[in-house]
Structures are given as structure tokens and as C-alpha cells.
Amino acid sequence: MRLHEYQAKQVFADAGVPTPASQLAETVDEAVDAAEDIGYPVAIKAQVHVGGRGKAGGIKLVESKEEAREAADAILGMDLKGYHVSKVLVEEAVDFVNELYVGVTMDRGEGKPVAMVSTKGGVNIEEVAEEDPDAIAREHIDPAFGMHPYQARKVVYEAGVDRDVANDVASVLTTLYQLWDDRDGSDVEVNPLMITSDDEVIAADAVMNIDDDALFRQPELAEMSEEAAEGDELEQKADEYGFDYVRLSGNVGIIGNGAGLVMTTLDLVDYYGGEPANFLDVGGGAKADRIANALDMVFSDDNVDSVVFNIFGGITRGDEVAQGINQALEQFDEIPKPVTVRLAGTNAEEGMEILNEDLVTVEYTLEDAVQRAVEYAKEVQA
Template identity: 40%
Template sequence: MRLYEHEAADIFEHAGIPVPRRGVVQSPEEAVDLAGRIGYPVMLKAQVLAGGRGLAGGIRPAGSPEEVEEIARTLLNLEIRSMPVRKILVSERVNGSKELYVGIAVDGSVGKPVVIASTEGGVQIEQTAKERPEKVARTYVEPDFGFHAYQARSLLQGLGFSQRVLISCSDVLARLFNVFTRWEALIAEINPLMVLPNGGVLAVDARMEVDNSALHRITHPLPEYLERFQNPIERKGREIGVTYVDLGGDIGLISSGAGLGMATMDIIGERLRPANFLETGGGITEKLLYQCMELVMMKPDLRAIFLNVYGGINPIHEGARGVVRYIKEHNVTLPIVAKALGNRQEETWEILRSGGVHVVTETATEAAVQKLCDLLAGDGQADKFMTR
């Protein structure tokens, strides 16, 4: 799960990584008071568990109490990716000679952490890695041996840093790796790491995601915020016992298994934009499928729903009753396409059809996705939803 920026910054600071003076507020009055104590100019940063804050107007500079009050009021009335802003991070505005990127992530393809550094800080690190690979240095780390400052210096030497900056960045990168391993993180990132005129550095932004499955192995005290999930829909999914991941598209997905769900998501993604990944963990009860419909429908601007379930031991007709009950109780008018195969499939098809669901009886998921595309095209919506 992703931590708020201010939480990640606190963890980084505790590990000895230099960060700006800062504090968290929940009202314009608190923002003005804190900014006065920090000293102007300051940065006001909306605290939400989502990317793209800058593009959404969630990160703003301020040079006076009047500006702070006005901006804070605006931010606290802002929603970013459907997440309301409840808190604002107020921090000193840092002027540096250069912005860098440093980060550590788990590379699932090799099963090791990868340490990445770049002389090109900013939001487009992935694009930089593709277009200007000479500006990005990376190395894989053997988890049993760790990652130390001398290894960080070796990694960074090819990027053209001065000796002073090289020492400062190497120390930060080694400390960041310690944070990464201590907290069982999936990613720990500083973007940007600001180089100061004196050769020192400050972690101007902090990002961290912790592996939910590893929390039981962490031996030091866990702050309560590690129990949170990234957004309200994902949190609701955890409560009902399913896995929900927001993907940002507009085609809702319900599947009865992780493998089936991922394959379906990829097939949908070839032509449309999936709104989510949702797998029921094998359960296909009436109550659970009703709750899954409720969960998927929480996403705003949804255009259609795709249901892909398979029943081996579990009969699937009960789940169909849950889907239809939700449709009728909430007058759902979105097009819904279902591919449901397995135990008591014929009965399942009839139940789904009684609720207006478009049932595809072929075994290939591609055929069901084609049906969905045809339905959207018939409504004149296809061009809106096709990926390019």
C-alpha cells in the first residue's frame, strides 16, 4: 500500500535522509501559522494516495500569508482521482542547482531489488530511461548482502557528479536501501532529490509503498497508517474479501480468479480501457457477486461491465443471482457482458439474461470482448473507448 508523502518523509528523516522543514495541516488557518514558522516561500502539497498531483493542481508555491490561505482553501476543496484532499503538507521551498532521481523497486522478473539513479529528475523518469538511457544508472542487489555507500558511489560515478555531490547522493541512496529493506517496501523513491549550492542534498519529495503480504515479518512497531489501503474502493474490496485494483479506465471487470482476471484485463486492454482488476478469490456466492457489482459501480464514469467467471467445484448460478439482484435493485442501465462457464452454466445463463445481461456462451474471452465492443459501437461509443 502507498503511504502519504508526509509519512514517507518522516520515515526517511528517521533513517538519516535530509528532508525539508515541513508539517501537516488540515485548515487554511493552520497552514498560515505553520508557513510563518517555516519561513517564506513555501510549498503546499495536497496529501492523497495518488499520482499526478502536480498536473491536477495539487502542488502549489506560496510567498505570503494571503497566498497560503487562498491556496490551502482551494486544495482542501479539491479531489484528485476521486480522492478528496483532507490534509496539506506545508514545506520550505527549496532552491537547488539540480534535480536528481533516486529510487529502489522490486523487479519481479528477476526477483531482486533494482536501484535506479538519474541526473534527470522529474515526473518522466520512465521516458528518460527509454529515450536517454545514458542518463540513468541501475544495478540489481543481492538481498542477503545489502547495498552500501561504496556500491552507491560505484553506481553513480558514471553520471558525472562532482565529488561532493557524489558523496552526498551515495549516502542518501545507501540509507534509502536500508529503509526499503527494513519496511519490506515494494518501492522507495525520492523524486526529486535536490542538489544544494553547497553540494548537499534534500529529499524534496518522498514516495513509498509497503508490501501488505510482508507486514507480519516487520519486527519494529507498525504505525496505524499501514493498515490503510490506497483508495476507498480498494479498502472496501479488502473488507468483503476480494482483490480490487484501480486501473483508471472505464470498463468495469469482475472475474473469479487472479489468472483469469489478469488474462481478461489484458484482452480488454487491447481494444478498450479496463477500469479495474477485481477477482473474487474463487468465491461465487450470491452475496459476494452482489457486493462485487456494488464495488465496481462505485467507480465514477463507468461505461460498461465485463463479467468473466468459471465454476469448477463451485456452482456459478448463485453468483448470477447476486448480479441480477443488484441490477434490478439499482436500475443499472450500463451494458453488461458476461462469459460464465462451468458448474450449472446453462442455469446461470438464463438467470443473467433475465437481468438484461448479454451472455456469450463461447469459451474464448476474445469473443465476449468483441461482443462488448459491438455493443459500444452500436451506442456510438466505440471511438471514445478504443485505445490507440
């Protein structure tokens, strides 16, 4: 479960992490009133689960009532990378002299949580990791003992953080690790952690993702779950259908059964010149109604121009999948997006015979199916 920025900041502030004064607003008038209460300048920030909000027009710095009204009117209701903006966070602007990145996540290769610090804050940390990996200092934590104070100081100093604020940054990092551990986090980060001219350390952003399977022991965060997905039709559908669904930036929709199979399909879409629109794993043993629900989800994504179905039958039977695909597509007078299907494994041949080829394109290899789906997506864009 992904918390919105305003929710994560509430959790961070309750734990002692310094955050700017802020108020949530759902209307233009509420946003203007909040800006007046906080005092200018303020930042008006779209509350949606996407990165790069600033570049996409979802964050605006304003210095007057007129500018606040204009910015709130522009952001509320906008479509931001496929997400409808229904809330904004009106936040005190921070006069900073430096921006850092601090975060805690799981390093699955090492089988341990890892704390990370970089002096290249305020930009996409994935880009930093790819272009300048040495700019990120890392420290693995033994979960049996937690983060020792010396480890927090060590990774902060290794990152090159100024000594005048190093202890405060280490304190924030220690708190983030404690939140990650106590709240069953998968990712907890601040980007940017701003440093002011007075050497104050302030969390200007907040990211907190929670392990869905642990929500039963996090009742406070579970209450935020419905609100976190509010305004995002796809996340609501994913919760309703019980899918693992991740929205990406491309236009080739992907459905598969098994995380490894879906990841392979993602890689092949990229290899053949396409851009994946999503990660959707329907799981093993998927019945016809679950397959129909998966298609409903992908068809609901406005970014998707073409769909590729990659099913390998182990527990899942090819004939069940084929029935689900037919069942879903026969509801439409006109198929909203071209669908390419590849079936293999248990009852795959029977499934191929069942598939209605007036509704789908059938390919017998994964490579051919992906190439066909990429071609369809490019034709829509042409």
C-alpha cells in the same frame, strides 16, 4: 499498503534521509498557519495516492499569506483524478539546481531487488524507462547480503551523478534499500531527490509501498494503514472486502478471478481501444456475496462508465458467480452502469442460464465481452 507522502517522509526522516521542513494541515487556516511557521516560499501539496499531482493542480508554490490561503482553499476538498483531497502537506520550498530519481523495487524477472538511479528526476519514471531506458542506471542486490557500499556508489556513478554529491546520493540510496528490506517494502523511492546550489541533497518527495501480508510484523506501519486510506472510499472498501484493487485512469471497470485473467482483460480493453479503470481480482472460490461486493466497489468508482466481468471457473463456480451478479444488480431500480459478463469453466452453462439478461449483457467469448464493454463506455462518453 501505500503510505501518503507525509507518512513516507516521516519514515525517511527517522532513518536519516534529509527532508524539507513540513506540517500536515486539514483546513485552510491550518495550512496558512503552517506556511507562516515554516516561512515562505512553501509548497502546498495534496495528500492523495496519485501521480502527476502538480499537473492536475494538486501542488502549488506560494510566496505569501494570501497566496497560501488561496492555494489551500483550491486544493482542500478538490477531486484529484477521482480522489477527494482532505489533507495537504505544507512544505518548505527547495531552491534546487538539479533533480534526481532514486529508488528500490523488486525485479521479478531476476528474482532480486534492484536499486535504480537517474539524473532525469522530477518526471514520471515509467515514462523515462519507456522513452530513454539508458537514462536509468540499475544494480541488482543479493538479499542474502544486502546492498554493499560499492554497489550504491557504482549505480550512482553509472547514472552520471555529479561527483560533488555522489557520496550523499549513495548514502540516501543505501538508506532506502535498508528501509525496503527492514520494513517489508515493495517500492521505496524519492522523485525528485533535489540537489541545491550548496550541494545539499534533499528528498522533495517520498513513496513507500508495503507488502500487505507483512504488516503483522510492522506494527508501526500498520497503525498508519487506516490513516493512509482515510478519505479514499474505494481503498476503504477494498480493505473492508479484502480485495486486491488498483485504481487506473480509464473508464472501463474490470472484475476477474485471478491476477493473470484480470491482466489479460486489461490488455484486451487497451487493444480494443478502451481504457481500463481498475484492477480488481476477486480471487478463487468467490461466493455470491463476494461478487456482489466487487460490483459495489466498481459502481462506487465515479470514473467507471462500463463494467466487464471475466470469470473462468476452476475453484470458482459459474452458477455462484451468476447468483452474485443477480443479487447485486437486483438491489437497483436502475442499473448504474452497463455490465457485460463472460463466464467459462466450471458450471459456466448453468451460470449463463441463471444470469438475468434484463440486467446484464452476456457474451460467450472474452473478446466479444471486452469489445461490448468498450463500446458501452464510449457511448457514455459520446
